[in-house]
Amino acid sequence: MAANTFVWYELVTRDVDAALAFYGRLLGWEARDFPGGADRYAIVHAKDKPVGGVMALPEGMSEPFWLGYVGTADIDAAVARFTAAGGTLHRGPWEIPDVGRLALVSDPQGVGLALFQGASDPPGEAFNQGAPGHGNWHELRTTDPDVAFAFYAGQFGWTRGDALEMGAMGTYQLFKAGEAAIGGIMKAPAGTRPTWQYVFGSPDIDEALARIREGGGMVLHGPSEVPGGAMVVQATDPQGAAFALVGPAGRREAA
The missing domain is CATH 3.10.180.10 (2,3-Dihydroxybiphenyl 1,2-Dioxygenase, domain 1)
Structure with a gap:
């Protein structure tokens, strides 16, 4: 997984099926539900390459948004640097079995971001400049x-x-x-x-x-x-x- 660049994109939205239909027609994405987990998580693919995920808004949140993940080789160190420099840790790091570890943070101006350490090290393809759907x-x-x-x-x-x-x-x-x-x-x-x-x-x-x-x-x-x-x-x-x-x-x- 690429470190210090964007490796994943996540849409948090009210109606997962409606969002998948809209972006599927717009960008040609195909969706496959991620197995396991208490809540549905649909992974979208551009020509069989995973690009991101779509999930329902958690209770208490009202506005849909896109969230970017930045890869890191050491999420504990990354979180420590983030907070020491004035950023805020909102959740994590927590482990997603067989996927990796994730933390939700925001920068000193309040802009949200995710930090992600993959469980394995395949080449990241969600960010691929010039590639449609990525x-x-x-x-x-x-x-x-x-x-x-x-x-x-x-x-x-x-x-x-x-x-x-x-x-x-x-x-x-x-x-x-x-x-x-x-x-x-x-x-x-x-x-x-x-x-x-x-x-x-x-x-x-x-x-x-x-x-x-x-x-x-x-x-x-x-x-x-x-x-x-x-x-x-x-x-x-x-x-x-x-x-x-x-x-x-x-x-x-x-x-």
Whole structure:
């Protein structure tokens, strides 16, 4: 399992079956229930590669959300570093038999994340840049981008990549795990709360736009072109969980 990068994506939602139908049509995911356990956990696959899980909202929680897992070789040490630097431990670490150990945390700005130490060490494929249906990018929107970057650099060894100036929206700071840029950090827009946004690959953004709307989701922004020529769309699913897609625009007839 890859350490210090994203290895899993989890949707916590009101209606698991409805969510699986929406994302299945949008991203081509196939779902298989994880055996055992008191509560249902559906694992979604992109061309037979596991990408993430879908589960029901626990009692007392009302808003669906996506949660990212970052891999670690030593979860006890990772939790100790996280809390010593001002993060919060909410649960764990606890063991999932034959899977690994998991802890739920939040950074000093209150943004949630999971830390995960796998029981075995297969290559992580949930995050696979450029692959449709996989995690392609990770965007942190936070109250103080410089403070947030310093925190995560201390946790996972992430380094600065290019910095893109976005005018009134401020600086979009790319961050790298090893040699590869895996995401960006920016100031959260006014009136929004800090969050991680997970960006999944799509083979055809125009087709994806239509499927989001047909499936009852809402397009919040885009499509917008990003460096390299890909198009990005920000959206919410029918139950309100925010996500984004990146990929090429579909072919259009010449006017």
